Amino acid sequence: MADTEFKPLDRLGIARRIAQDIPEGWFVNLGIGIPTTVSDFVPAEREVIFHAENGVIGIGPAPAEADINPWLVNAGVQPITLRTGGAYVHHADSFAIARGGHLDLCVLGAFEVAENGDIANWARSPSEPVKQVGGAMDLAVGAKRLWVAMEHNTKGSGESRIRRTCSYPLTAKGVVLRVYTDLAVLDVTPDGFAVRDMIPGLTFEALQARTDAPLRRG
Amino acid sequence: MIDKFVPNIQEAMAGIQDGATILLAGFKAGTPERLVKGLIEQGARNLTLVCNAGGGDDGPIAELLATEHVAKIVCSFVRPASVAARLYAQGKLELEIVPQGTLAERIRAAGAGVRGFYTPTAADTVLADGRETRVIDGKLCLLEYPIHGDVALIDAWQADRWGNLTHRESARNFNPIMAMAAKLAIVQTNHVVNLGDIPPEHVHTAGVFVQRVLHVPL
Numbered sequence: 001m002a003d004t005e006f007k008p009l010d011r012l013g014i015a016r017r018i019a020q021d022i023p024e025g026w027f028v029n030l031g032i033g034i035p036t037t038v039s040d041f042v043p044a045e046r047e048v049i050f051h052a053e054n055g056v057i058g059i060g061p062a063p064a065e066a067d068i069n070p071w072l073v074n075a076g077v078q079p080i081t082l083r084t085g086g087a088y089v090h091h092a093d094s095f096a097i098a099r100g101g102h103l104d105l106c107v108l109g110a111f112e113v114a115e116n117g118d119i120a121n122w123a124r125s126p127s128e129p130v131k132q133v134g135g136a137m138d139l140a141v142g143a144k145r146l147w148v149a150m151e152h153n154t155k156g157s158g159e160s161r162i163r164r165t166c167s168y169p170l171t172a173k174g175v176v177l178r179v180y181t182d183l184a185v186l187d188v189t190p191d192g193f194a195v196r197d198m199i200p201g202l203t204f205e206a207l208q209a210r211t212d213a214p215l216r217r218g
Numbered sequence: 219m220i221d222k223f224v225p226n227i228q229e230a231m232a233g234i235q236d237g238a239t240i241l242l243a244g245f246k247a248g249t250p251e252r253l254v255k256g257l258i259e260q261g262a263r264n265l266t267l268v269c270n271a272g273g274g275d276d277g278p279i280a281e282l283l284a285t286e287h288v289a290k291i292v293c294s295f296v297r298p299a300s301v302a303a304r305l306y307a308q309g310k311l312e313l314e315i316v317p318q319g320t321l322a323e324r325i326r327a328a329g330a331g332v333r334g335f336y337t338p339t340a341a342d343t344v345l346a347d348g349r350e351t352r353v354i355d356g357k358l359c360l361l362e363y364p365i366h367g368d369v370a371l372i373d374a375w376q377a378d379r380w381g382n383l384t385h386r387e388s389a390r391n392f393n394p395i396m397a398m399a400a401k402l403a404i405v406q407t408n409h410v411v412n413l414g415d416i417p418p419e420h421v422h423t424a425g426v427f428v429q430r431v432l433h434v435p436l
Contacts, residue, residue: 138319
């Protein structure tokens, strides 16, 4: 069956795919998880400026063990470097960057995205004691473009994360423009999800079978 | 002569009252760990703690919570495996989750004398339930109030006797805005410098926002 003749991207593969679509000159925030690794796949000669919520403008490559500086971390508190031309700002200015429309792009991880662009990425229920809002709500409403990186289906039951409506508490309404999954790249349009790209060997029908929301050929 | 240096941790922490609101700066980097220890030793109880995240299983925030000095925490996220998550689940800790950019701006607003502001962040989410919203320029926005501190605990790289500060790399984060937002800003600094040694253009937190400085060498 044709169904088995494709190989889903791994998490780094999703990050690599996103990096292909980020042009020189953009100012970009990368969320925690898959998005964090996107910068590793943007070649240094393509000048993209990466922002971290804790006030870093111009994140460089990860440091070698011997060069780790405990004063310099990203939003996931991992050690980073600053590239030449970078700058530091305090937390309120850093979120002025996020909320004030200064970011060309933000890439976030998510639990679910709906066909109207709603995103859910901070809790699986409102009563859950684990509440990991962080900076996602500010970034989601503030960036000029919001893309999402996530696996197409849940690990256990294989449920679709690409949905007609989100079942988890929302991070923001109607803000996602594009979703990169291990199976496809989907654009959010006024008419719902349009398939922009699929991994080799995957058919539209097989993708639709794994997706809650109706898809259109892009 | 203005001299904000105090000789020891006891004098640094003197006078903090039960029930005080404590603004604790830091994003891993830039956390004034000696002052947090000092707060535990000082013994004030029933505190409201305002900080970026609820800490982990160990570290300064976890210790402050585990020793039951804190009645309420205001932060942007709580990790599943943390003292904060367990105390909250047991009903021993009140929790107010605030999106990170809103948290920073509420603190900045307090320091700046702004009595409230409207932001699109979280306006479309359960965090807005029962709260005042209005549509501005076609966008739903949520009314937010300032967060004032009785005390701010601040980390610095350098300080002079007027309390002018520099912060290293991403250790700046919440430090400048929390110093502004509290009646009593207590600083731990790695280095003591002479008045005038920090070039005026390079002062990150002006001394007018600082009341006490303790030298805590690396």
